Each structure stands twice: as C-alpha cells, then as structure tokens.
Amino acid sequence: MFLPVFLGDDSCPPLSALQAKGRGSLKGAEAAHAVGSLRLGVGDPLDLVDGRGLRLRCQILATDKSYLEFEVLEVMRLPLPHTQFGLIQALSKGGRDEQAVESAVELGVSRVRPWAAQRSIVQWKGQKLQRGSRKWLSLLQAAAKQSRRANWPRLDSLADSRQLREIISSGSGEEKFLLLDPDASLSLSEAWEQVCQAKMIQVIVGPEGGVSPQETADFRAAGAIAARLGPTVLRSSSAGPAALAALGLCSGLWSRKESL
Template sequence: MSLPVHLVPDLAGVAPGRTVLVEGDEAHHAVAVRRMRVGEQLQLTEGRGTVVTGEVAETGKRRLLVRALEVRTEPEPQPRLVVVQALPKGDRGELAVEVLTEVGVAEVVPWAAARSVAVWRGERVAKGLARWRATAREAAKQARRPWHPQVADLATTEDVLARVAAATLALVLHEDATVGLAGLALPAEGEVLLVVGPEGGLAEAELAALRDAGAQVVRLGAEVLRTSTAGLAAAAALLARTPRWGAAGEPLP
C-alpha cells in the first residue's frame, strides 16, 4: 500500500536526515484524522516534483515533525496536457477538476464560453477558483502526484485563442467532427491543449475562431458525453498513446 501524502510549501534544501516541519491543516489532517504516530512513514511534496519519504519524529496540535529518509525529484511528465474546461453548472466543475487531476492533467483552464450555463461574475470568480484549486490540491494528494496541476485564472475566449496559438498541439472536442482521436500524431514533448465546450455546445463563432487559431476539431465517438466527463475520456485516450502510460516507460502499442 502506498504511503499517505501531505503537501508542504517548500522542500528546498531538504536532504536525508534533516527534519521538515508540517503545520496547520496538513498537520491536523495527519495527526487528528489519519492518526499518524511517531515512527510511522509518510511522504511530503511541494507539488513541483520533489518527494520526501520520511518518518514522523514528533507530533503536536496542528504540528508534525518529519525526519527525511529519502528525497527524490521527478521531471514534469511530457507531453504536458492542458484542458480548457468550459464552466459546467452546479458542482460538475469540481467533478471535472477532480477526475482530470487524477488522470494526470497538468493544468485546467476554466473558460467562460458563450453558452456556459454557469456564470462567474464578481465574488463568484474568486469563490469558484478557490473551490477548483482546493479540489485539484486534494485530488493530487489522493493520486500521489509529485507534480500538482495548476488551475489557471478564469479565461475569456480571447485568452483561450492565445493558448491555442501557443500550444504544440491544440484539439477541440466536437460531436460533428469527422476526425477521431485515434489517428492523431502526438508530440513527445511540449503542450497538448484540449478544449472542452459547455453543456450547450460551442457557438459557431467560437468554433471558427478556434480553428483559425490553429486547433484541430476532433470527436471521441458516437456518444455525446457531458462536459464534466468529456475531458476525462479524451485525456485518457490521449495519455494512453504516450510513454506516460506505457509499461516501464515504454509506449503502448
């Protein structure tokens, strides 16, 4: 069974034998919820590739001291998969962020698409981003990810078009597309950007603008998925064709 993972702000300079102080909510969760005791092992990460395997040296109220046993740093997985997620209604946004984080997406970009049912304005922007970022943080720990995904600021269509133009490969999911994911050539490195539209579908003007910016329009299959799950299905289909999901680092056939 894999060790529990806790997030800390910084692990710079940590080496075997040194101690790391964990405070606040993370320490409370380890001590009061998981009931970690002195001598038990766990892992710490700052979400930027460094993982410390250590043992609990001391516990206290909202305080945990961990002695490092092993320190490793992993490179960011390539290609870097970014999902532009049109705002879904209700709590489906958090569901999308959770499953995209678990599957290995590097960044989620919330998008105020023309036909998005949900609308973030004023205080709802900060509250929505806070919920999405908290969801990504907890899902990354649950998935034992050394690299935690980013949740970008709320994007306009103009912002998304700029991201499309800068990406190594940009894809847009659309039910009327004639090209499937299976035949695509994926880059070994760089950024693969995947655009997922809202419940009401992409507006014609948005679709045309995305094409003009350099995106390829693709489909998953005959079924029409919800916006909160379409990104997961497409991300899994793409990652399965990269070395990231190959056995022992080798690509799948």
C-alpha cells in the same frame, strides 16, 4: 509504494534543504490532517512534497494535535512527463465542470483553465470570479494530494471565447489544442498523430449545451484541431477526463514507472 502526501508549507523547513537522515517538523493544517484525520503516529511513513516535483519520503518521530516531527528517509526529484496535458474546461452547471477538473488532476493533467463559453449557463462575474477561482484551486490541490502527486497542476486564469481564440492563435509549435467536437471528421486517435510531437496538448471541452458553431469555426481558424471521442456524446463532466485517459495511453504516460 504510494503513501499519504502532504504539502510542506511555511511551518516546515524548506524541503529543498533537507537530505536523507535530515529532520524537520510540520505544523498547522497539514499536520493536523495527518495526525487527527488520518491517525498517523510515531513510526508511520508519509511523503512531503513541494508541488514542483520534489518528494521526501519520511518517517514520523513525534506527534501532537497539529504538529509532527519527521526524519527524511529518501529524497526524490520527479520530472514532468515529456508530453504534458492541459484541460480547458467550460463553466458548466450542476458541478460538472468541477467533476471534470478533479478527475483531470487525478489523471495527470499539468494545467487547468476555466472557460466562459458562449453557452455556459454558469458565469464568473464580480465576486463570483474570485470565489470560483479559489474553489477550483482548492479542488486542484485536494485532487493532487489524493492522487499522491509531487508535481501539482497550475490553474490558469479564466478566459472568454475571444481570449481563448487569442490564446490558441499565439500558441507555439510545442503547444497544440484539441477541441472535442462530436461532429468532427477526425477521431481522437487520428488527431493524436497530428499533435504527438507537442510538449503540451490542451484539451478544450464545451459546456452542457456544446460549443457554438461560431466558437468552433473561430478556434479551428486559430489553429485548434477538432476531434471526436467516439460513437457517443459524453457529458461535460466526463468528456475531458475520457480524452485525457485515452491520450495518456497514447503518450506512454500510463507506462511511466515513477510517480508523477
């Protein structure tokens, strides 16, 4: 059963200290959203999470405008899947990068990194860096709540192409990088055979103008595997989510019985 999810913030007793039949309270924005926006009331169930795999199934005992009391019905500790995925998304115009990030979180991605590619029209410089990072973090959190996740993704820092090349080259054997390239000789399913033993698979997606030949050469030399998605070229907003959906099927993520 999927119930509305809320983050147990500082106004709530530490979630890790609560057991079945334990009681607590939630205040502030999360409680206001539950009571005001979703119209939850006494007797309604909800889930409280810590973003790190702990999920408490609760029942509301009392409410006010920005306050609710609850009783814990069940405590669940949900592990991350054996194979995790990351999205390295190039900054793109028209909000296409944000669409990709939101969908990736709903599809179960564990990490997201913004990438200032050579052909990225959008650039995070000066105050835009802080604003962009805050906006992406907010997107990650909202999408994690919407998709009822207990394990929330991590937002890595912005990288330019030189830094990304260094990140790829310094990756361990348990971390692999897949560069989406419509001209690659390997299909995504063939590339999967080369990365399927990794614990973390990072999918690299270029901007609307594509990944430059120099970036492609640099990333492949650093250890990334170039792969094509299929017979069509997808937008920057859809390429990453499409690849993650396909890889999730290959990895068995979609066969997982417990929630994420």
